[in-house]
Amino acid sequence: MYTGPENSYLKQPRGLKSWLLTLDHKRIGVMYLTAIMFFFLVGGLLAVLMRVELSSPARDVVSAELYNRLFTLHGAIMIFMFIIPSIPAAIGNFVLPLMIGAKDVAFPRLNLASWYIYVVGSLIAVASILQGGVDTGWTFYTPYSTSTNSAVITLTFGAFVLGFSSIFTGLNFIVTIHKMRAPGMTWFKMPLMVWGLYATAIIQVLATPVLGITLVLLIFERLFGIGIFDPAMGGDPVLYQHFFWFYSHPAVYIMILPGMAIISELIATFSHKRIFGYKAIAFSSLGIALVSFLVWGHHMFTSGQSELAAMIFSFLTFLVGIPSGIKIFNWVATMYRGSISLKTPMLYAIAFLLLFTIGGLTGIFLGTLAVDVHLHDTYFIVAHFHYVMMGGTVMALLGGIHYWWPKMWGKMYNETWGRITAVLVFVGFNVAFFTQFIMGSQGMPRRYYSYPDQFAFLHEVSSVGAYILGFGFLIMVIYLIHSLYRGKPAARNPWGALTMEWEAASPPTTHNFDKDMKLEHGPYDFDRVEVEDEEMVKA
Amino acid sequence: MDTVSFPWLPSAASTTAADVDALFNFILFAGLAFFLIVTAGVIAFVLRHRRRGKAGLTYGKDHSLALEITWTVIPVILIVIVFVWGFKGYMRMNVVPHGALEIKVTAQKWFWTFDHPDGANAVNELVVPVGKPVKLLMSSADVIHSFFVPNFRVKMDVLPNRYTVTWFEATAEGVYPLYCAEYCGKGHSEMLAAVRVVSDSSYQAWLNANSVMGAGLTLEQYGAQLYTTKACVTCHSLDGTAKDGPSFKGRFGTEILLSDGSRLLMDENYMRESILDPRAKMANGFQPVMPTFQGILKDRQIDALIAYIKSLNQK
Ligand code: HEM
Ligand SMILES: [Cu+2]
Numbered sequence: 001m002y003t004g005p006e007n008s009y010l011k012q013p014r015g016l017k018s019w020l021l022t023l024d025h026k027r028i029g030v031m032y033l034t035a036i037m038f039f040f041l042v043g044g045l046l047a048v049l050m051r052v053e054l055s056s057p058a059r060d061v062v063s064a065e066l067y068n069r070l071f072t073l074h075g076a077i078m079i080f081m082f083i084i085p086s087i088p089a090a091i092g093n094f095v096l097p098l099m100i101g102a103k104d105v106a107f108p109r110l111n112l113a114s115w116y117i118y119v120v121g122s123l124i125a126v127a128s129i130l131q132g133g134v135d136t137g138w139t140f141y142t143p144y145s146t147s148t149n150s151a152v153i154t155l156t157f158g159a160f161v162l163g164f165s166s167i168f169t170g171l172n173f174i175v176t177i178h179k180m181r182a183p184g185m186t187w188f189k190m191p192l193m194v195w196g197l198y199a200t201a202i203i204q205v206l207a208t209p210v211l212g213i214t215l216v217l218l219i220f221e222r223l224f225g226i227g228i229f230d231p232a233m234g235g236d237p238v239l240y241q242h243f244f245w246f247y248s249h250p251a252v253y254i255m256i257l258p259g260m261a262i263i264s265e266l267i268a269t270f271s272h273k274r275i276f277g278y279k280a281i282a283f284s285s286l287g288i289a290l291v292s293f294l295v296w297g298h299h300m301f302t303s304g305q306s307e308l309a310a311m312i313f314s315f316l317t318f319l320v321g322i323p324s325g326i327k328i329f330n331w332v333a334t335m336y337r338g339s340i341s342l343k344t345p346m347l348y349a350i351a352f353l354l355l356f357t358i359g360g361l362t363g364i365f366l367g368t369l370a371v372d373v374h375l376h377d378t379y380f381i382v383a384h385f386h387y388v389m390m391g392g393t394v395m396a397l398l399g400g401i402h403y404w405w406p407k408m409w410g411k412m413y414n415e416t417w418g419r420i421t422a423v424l425v426f427v428g429f430n431v432a433f434f435t436q437f438i439m440g441s442q443g444m445p446r447r448y449y450s451y452p453d454q455f456a457f458l459h460e461v462s463s464v465g466a467y468i469l470g471f472g473f474l475i476m477v478i479y480l481i482h483s484l485y486r487g488k489p490a491a492r493n494p495w496g497a498l499t500m501e502w503e504a505a506s507p508p509t510t511h512n513f514d515k516d517m518k519l520e521h522g523p524y525d526f527d528r529v530e531v532e533d534e535e536m537v538k539a
Numbered sequence: 540m541d542t543v544s545f546p547w548l549p550s551a552a553s554t555t556a557a558d559v560d561a562l563f564n565f566i567l568f569a570g571l572a573f574f575l576i577v578t579a580g581v582i583a584f585v586l587r588h589r590r591r592g593k594a595g596l597t598y599g600k601d602h603s604l605a606l607e608i609t610w611t612v613i614p615v616i617l618i619v620i621v622f623v624w625g626f627k628g629y630m631r632m633n634v635v636p637h638g639a640l641e642i643k644v645t646a647q648k649w650f651w652t653f654d655h656p657d658g659a660n661a662v663n664e665l666v667v668p669v670g671k672p673v674k675l676l677m678s679s680a681d682v683i684h685s686f687f688v689p690n691f692r693v694k695m696d697v698l699p700n701r702y703t704v705t706w707f708e709a710t711a712e713g714v715y716p717l718y719c720a721e722y723c724g725k726g727h728s729e730m731l732a733a734v735r736v737v738s739d740s741s742y743q744a745w746l747n748a749n750s751v752m753g754a755g756l757t758l759e760q761y762g763a764q765l766y767t768t769k770a771c772v773t774c775h776s777l778d779g780t781a782k783d784g785p786s787f788k789g790r791f792g793t794e795i796l797l798s799d800g801s802r803l804l805m806d807e808n809y810m811r812e813s814i815l816d817p818r819a820k821m822a823n824g825f826q827p828v829m830p831t832f833q834g835i836l837k838d839r840q841i842d843a844l845i846a847y848i849k850s851l852n853q854k
Pocket of ligand 2: 720
C-alpha cells in the first residue's frame with residue numbers, strides 16, 4: 001500500500017496505540033478527517049431519507065415524529081460534528097504547520113485533547129438517538145425545546161462538549177501562527193490559507209463560549225425549572241434567540257472562512273498565478289470575522305424585535321456582504337492571464353466560485369428587511385444556507401481533500417473519476433437546491449414533512465438532485481479508498497505549488513521537514529519562481 | 540389593484556406586496572448581472588488561459604486601484620439602494636394604519652383561532668373584508684408559531700406571553716393559504732389555515748351568521764358544521780380510524796379504557812369535560828395533545844357538538 005519515505009508519519013511509529021496517543025498534528029488531522037467524513041456520510045444518509053419522504057406530498061415513508069427527528073439530527077450532525085470541525089480541525093491540522101514550515105502546532109497535547117473531546121461530544125450527541133431522538137431542530141428554539149419530551153438535554157450537552165474541541169483548536173492555531181512561522185515568513189508572506197485559519201480561530205475562541213453558556217442555561221432550565229427562556233416560568237423565549245444567534249451567526253463564518261482560505265490556494269496554484277489583491281483578501285477575512293459578531297439580529301426580523309434594531313442589523317449584514325463580494329472578484333481576477341489547469345481540485349474551486357456567488361447573492365434578499373419578511377423560514381432559506389455551506393464550504397473541502405490527498409497519503413487519486421464526480425456533484429447539487437429557491441419564493445415553509453400539492457413537482461425534482469448527489473459521493477468514496485491501495489505514488493510537489501508544505505516529502509516524515517525551514521520565496525511568486533508539476537514519482 | 544409579479548412569487552394580493560415584489564425583482568436582476576459577470580469571467584479565462592504544456596512564468600500584476608475601486612463602489616451603491624428601499628418597505632409593513640379592523644389571532648398546537656370584534660370567532664379560517672386594513676393582534680397559547688400568508692407577503696412570529704402585531708389590506712377577493720412558518724412540533728406541517736377575502740357585505744353577513752350561533756339549524760346540523768370549522772376533524776375521524784385522537788364513530792355510550800387503567804362510560808358529561816379540560820381523563824393509547832376549547836366554544840356550541848357526536852351512533 002505504501003511507497004513514501006521509510007520514516008513517513010504514516011509508518012513511524014507503528015501500532016494502534018501510537019495512533020491513539022499520537023501528538024503528531026498530521027495524524028491528528030487524519031483522525032479528524034476520518035471522523036468528520038464519517039459524520040458527513042451519516043448526515044448525508046439522513047438527508048437522503050428526508051428527500052425520499054419529501055419526494056411526494058403524501059405522508060408515506062416516515063412519520064411526522066420521525067421526520068422531525070431526522071432534520072434535527074441531520075442539521076446538528078452537519079453543523080456541530082461535520083462542518084465546524086471540517087476544514088480547521090481536519091485539513092488545517094494537517095497543513096497549517098507544514099505551510100508555515102513548523103514541526104508541529106504550538107500545543108500538541110491540547111491538539112490531541114481536542115480530538116478526544118470531539119469524539120466524546122459526538123458520542124454524547126449520538127446517544128440522544130438511543131433516548132428517542134430530538135425533535136427541536138438544530139436551533140433548539142425555546143419554549144418548544146423546554147417543553148418537548150425528547151432528549152434535548154443530551155444533544156445540547158453533546159454540542160456543549162463539542163464546543164470545547166473547537167475552542168482548543170482555535171487557541172492552538174492562534175498561538176501556532178503567531179509563534180511558529182519559519183524565519184522570513186512575515187505576516188504578509190503567509191499563505192492566504194493561514195490568514196483564513198487565523199480569522200476563523202479568533203471567532204472560534206470568542207464566540208463558542210456564548211453558545212456553551214446558552215446551552216447550559218437551557219439545560220438548567222429543563223433540569224431545575226429555572227425560568228430563563230420559558231414564558232410559562234417567567235422567562236423570555238426571544239432572549240434565547242438572541243443568545244443562540246450571537247454564537248451561531250459568527251459560527252457561519254467559522255464554516256465559510258476556512259473554505260475561502262482553501263479556495264485562495266487552489267485558484268493560485270491551478271492558475272499558476274500570483275493571487276490578485278492578497279492584502280484585500282487577508283484583511284477582508286479579519287474584517288468579516290469582526291463584523292460577524294454584530295449581525296445576529298438578521299435571523300430575527302420577524303420575531304417582533306424593534307424596527308430600529310432590525311434596521312441596524314440589516315445595515316451591518318450588508319456590511320459583511322461586501323468583503324465577500326470583493327473576494328470573489330479577486331479570485332476571478334487571479335485567473336486572468338494565468339496558466340489554468342482543470343484538475344479536480346480546480347473544478348471544485350470553480351464550483352465554489354459559482355455556487356458561493358449564488359449563496360451570497362441570495363443572502364442579499366434575506367438581508368433586505370421587506371423581502372426577508374416573505375422569505376424567512378421558507379425553503380428559500382434552506383436553499384440559501386445549502387448554497388453557502390454545501391456549495392461553498394463543502395466544495396472547498398472537497399477541493400482541499402483532493403489537493404492535499406497526495407501529500408497526506410503519498411498516493412494520487414484517479415483524475416478521470418475525480419473529474420466525473422466533480423461534475424456529478426455540481427449538477428446534483430444544483431438540481432437538489434436550486435428548485436428550493438423557487439419553492440421558497442412561492443411560500444413553501446421549511447421543516448414541513450408534508451406539503452400542499454402545488455409544490456409536488458419541484459420537491460420531486462429536488463429529490464432526484466439529492467439522489468444524483470448521493471451517487472456522486474458514493475463514487476468518490478470508492479475511488480478515494482481505492483487510491484490508498486492502488487493509487488500511483490505521488491511526487492513531492494504534484495501541482496507545482498509554491499507554498500512550503502510541498503517541500504516536505506509525500507507523505508511527510510514524522511518531523512515534517514528534514515531541515516530547518518526558511519522562507520525563500522513568497523507563496524504565490526509564480527511570476528518569478530520556476531516550478532514544475534511532476535505528478536508521479538519518476539521511476 | 541392588480542400587480543404583475545415575477546412568476547416565482549405567488550400572486551400579490553395585499554397593498555404592500557407590490558413594493559416587496561418590485562424590490563425582489565430589483566435584487567434578482569442586479570444579482571443576475573453580478574452572477575453573469577463572474578461566470579463570464581471564469582469561462583473566458585478558462586478558455587483563453589488554459590494550460591498547454593509547461594506552465595512557465597506568468598503575469599505578475601496583482602493589484603489595480605481602478606479595478607478595485609470600481610468593484611467596491613458599484614456594489615456599495617446598489618446595496619445602499621436596496622437597504623434603504625427594504626427598510627422603508629419594512630416600516631410600511633409594521634406601522635398599522637388608523638382605523639384598521641382589529642382581529643385577535645391565537646395560535647396553538649396546531650390550529651389558529653380568529654376572534655372578531657363583535658364576538659364571532661372561527662378556527663383555521665380568517666374571514667376579512669377586501670380593501671380594508673386589518674390589524675392582527677397575535678399571541679400563542681404554547682410555543683412560538685408564525686403567521687405567514689405568502690400572497691400578502693406577510694409574516695410575523697406569534698409568541699407566548701407577549702403580543703405581536705402585524706397588518707395587511709387585501710386587494711382581491713379569494714382564498715389564500717395561511718401557513719405556520721415557525722417550527723412547532725409534530726403537527727407543524729398540518730397547521731394550515733386560509734384567509735378568505737370577501738366583499739364588505741359578505742363579511743357583515745358572515746359576522747352575523749357566526750355570532751348568532753347556528754340559528755335556523757338543528758343542534759346536530761350546527762354541531763356537524765362546528766366539527767369541521769373548529770378543527771375537531773384534524774384529530775378525530777368519523778370512520779373509525781384513530782388519528783391523534785380517538786375516532787367518534789360509534790363511541791358514544793360505550794365503555795372506554797382510560798390511560799390509568801380505569802374504565803368509564805362515554806356520556807355527555809365526559810364529552811363536555813373532554814372538550815373543556817382534555818387532559819383530565821385521558822383515553823388509553825393517546826398522547827395529551829388536545830388543547831382546551833375553554834373560551835373558544837360557547838355553551839350552545841358544546842351542546843351542538845355533543846348532539847352531533849351522539850347522532851353518529853344512530854347512522
Ligand atoms: C447531501 C446533501 C444534502 C441534502 C440532500 C440535504 C437536505 C436537507 C433537507 C431535506 C433538510 C430539511 C429542510 C426542512 O425540512 O426544513 C435539510 C436541513 C438542513 N441541512 Fe441539509 N442537506 C444536505 C447537506 C447538508 C450539508 C452539507 C449541511 C451543512 C454542512 C447541511 C445543513 C443543514 C441544516 C443546518 C439544516 C437545517 C436543519 C433544521 O431545520 O433544523 N445539509 N437538509
Ligand atoms: Cu406552528
